[in-house]
Amino acid sequence: MFKDVFLTLKLQLELELRFMKVLKFGGTSVGSPKSIKEVANIVRNIKGKKTVVLSAMSGTTNALHKVAEYITGEQEKEANEFIDELIGKYVEVVNELLADEAHQKEAIALISDRFEFLRGHIGTDLEAAQIEKNIVAQGEILSTNLFNFHLKEVGTKATLVSAFDFMEIDEANEPVIPKITEAYGEIIKNHPDTEIFVTQGYICNSHKGAIDNLKRGGSDYSASLIGAAIVAEEIQIWTDIDGMHNNDPRFVDSTFSLKEISFDEAAELAYFGAKILHPQSVIPARKANVPVLLKNTFEPDAPGTIIKNCEVPNGVRAIAAKDGITAIKIKSFRMLMAYGFLKGVFEVFEKYKTSIDMITTSEVAVSITIDDTTHLDEIVAELQEIGSVEVDTDLSIVCLAGDFSEQRTGAGTAIFSSLSNIPIRMVSYGGSNYNVSLVISTQHKKEALVALNKGVFK
Numbered sequence: 246m247f248k249d250v251f252l253t254l255k256l257q258l259e260l261e262l263r264f265m266k267v268l269k270f271g272g273t274s275v276g277s278p279k280s281i282k283e284v285a286n287i288v289r290n291i292k293g294k295k296t297v298v299l300s301a302m303s304g305t306t307n308a309l310h311k312v313a314e315y316i317t318g319e320q321e322k323e324a325n326e327f328i329d330e331l332i333g334k335y336v337e338v339v340n341e342l343l344a345d346e347a348h349q350k351e352a353i354a355l356i357s358d359r360f361e362f363l364r365g366h367i368g369t370d371l372e373a374a375q376i377e378k379n380i381v382a383q384g385e386i387l388s389t390n391l392f393n394f395h396l397k398e399v400g401t402k403a404t405l406v407s408a409f410d411f412m413e414i415d416e417a418n419e420p421v422i423p424k425i426t427e428a429y430g431e432i433i434k435n436h437p438d439t440e441i442f443v444t445q446g447y448i449c450n451s452h453k454g455a456i457d458n459l460k461r462g463g464s465d466y467s468a469s470l471i472g473a474a475i476v477a478e479e480i481q482i483w484t485d486i487d488g489m490h491n492n493d494p495r496f497v498d499s500t501f502s503l504k505e506i507s508f509d510e511a512a513e514l515a516y517f518g519a520k521i522l523h524p525q526s527v528i529p530a531r532k533a534n535v536p537v538l539l540k541n542t543f544e545p546d547a548p549g550t551i552i553k554n555c556e557v558p559n560g561v562r563a564i565a566a567k568d569g570i571t572a573i574k575i576k577s578f579r580m581l582m583a584y585g586f587l588k589g590v591f592e593v594f595e596k597y598k599t600s601i602d603m604i605t606t607s608e609v610a611v612s613i614t615i616d617d618t619t620h621l622d623e624i625v626a627e628l629q630e631i632g633s634v635e636v637d638t639d640l641s642i643v644c645l646a647g648d649f650s651e652q653r654t655g656a657g658t659a660i661f662s663s664l665s666n667i668p669i670r671m672v673s674y675g676g677s678n679y680n681v682s683l684v685i686s687t688q689h690k691k692e693a694l695v696a697l698n699k700g701v702f703k
């Protein structure tokens with residue numbers, strides 16, 4: 246740990262990296278030639294050195310998953326047809342994005358090279374999981390190259406950096422931050438005149454040096470990891486909404502974008518349903534204390550939301566909800582004072598690598614929620630050896646963020662009186678100072694969000 250800090254400090258002094266901003270643009274932000282040009286404008290208008298991290302153009306990652314499915318399912322014809330269709334789309338993008346014929350040619354050569362790489366996986370004996378990783382990685386490679394071609398054409402100097410040259414995860418799929426600091430720091434050092442670095446979000450090397458990724462939506466995480474690794478001045482996440490809202494705008498009218506929010510609150514909200522941010526992406530930024538600014542590419546003048554170390558207001562600041570929750574209740578056979586019971590329960594989840602979202606306990610029973618039900622049957626079968634088991638599906642977690650520490654009183658009353666007509670399955674209060682969570686049936690979610698909106702934001 247200390248070694249990482251010193252390494253970073255040394256690099257910071259050498260390179261003045263603290264003045265670097267990391268700007269991440271999501272799939273819709275680079276989703277069309279028009280928005281790619283808009284992103285270039287935004288980037289140009291932000292002063293100082295910056296690293297631009299891009300997602301794949303919206304729709305591409307899903308399409309590449311489909312290609313991988315065809316290839317691993319040995320549907321050669323479908324794979325080829327789908328690849329041809331994608332090439333057609335990208336060629337259209339190039340024609341609209343680039344005016345210069347030489348640049349167009351170069352871009353089309355790059356596209357055909359990448360899609361031939363995909364086709365090269367047809368009939369290989371590589372493991373299916375590796376084929377998929379190799380294929381889905383191409384989306385970010387395409388978007389960053391297209392962006393770079395556009396910058397070149399408009400005369401903006403930039404350096405395109407391959408994420409494979411510095412982004413790495415270990416055996417447990419955890420990012421290796423010292424490696425990122427060292428390798429990316431070295432790259433920056435070798436390009437003292439570069440103002441704009443462009444790199445891919447999402448993709449990385451595995452511990453074996455193979456192509457890997459940071460899981461769906463992982464470009465935010467890439468930006469946060471880079472920002473933390475070099476202790477940047479700021480990380481900016483540019484998407485298609487004007488920041489983090491106080492409630493879910495898809496279900497509640499007249500929500501508003503928050504000016505600021507603490508790392509703790511943002512982590513809870515992102516994990517429990519706020520779609521604007523990949524849940525893990527708050528963690529590296531919080532550790533390195535690098536503020537994260539959420540901005541809207543399509544409304545660049547809107548202030549957005551800043552996530553940083555800041556005062557948390559009494560009571561509820563924001564609400565989010567996450568669907569697809571399954572609750573499992575386990576009632577101990579041995580009843581009272583059964584020590585070791587919880588350990589036994591947790592071991593089952595650990596064995597099946599299924600993470601637990603929420604827990605509530607009574608003396609004789611425990612309720613646990615999960616969102617990954619891949620191993621639900623096995624988990625239930627093993628839990629039945631410890632106690633009686635009940636499973637409820639189609640639930641949502643409603644997460645309220647704010648300051649609920651014990652010296653703050655009254656928030657509970659407002660929350661529960663707002664929900665007087667809604668059946669509540671679980672409540673978690675006091676796990677952290679900054680979060681209260683409730684589990685309800687998904688069919689009551691909208692009603693609950695609306696009622697809370699009326700009752701808690703006064």
Ligand code: ASP
Nearest residue numbers: 300306447461462463464
């Ligand atoms: N392109 C990847 C995805 O769609 C990563 C990202 O966009 O954040 O999941």
Ligand code: MG
Nearest residue numbers: 271462465523
């Ligand atoms: Mg995203």
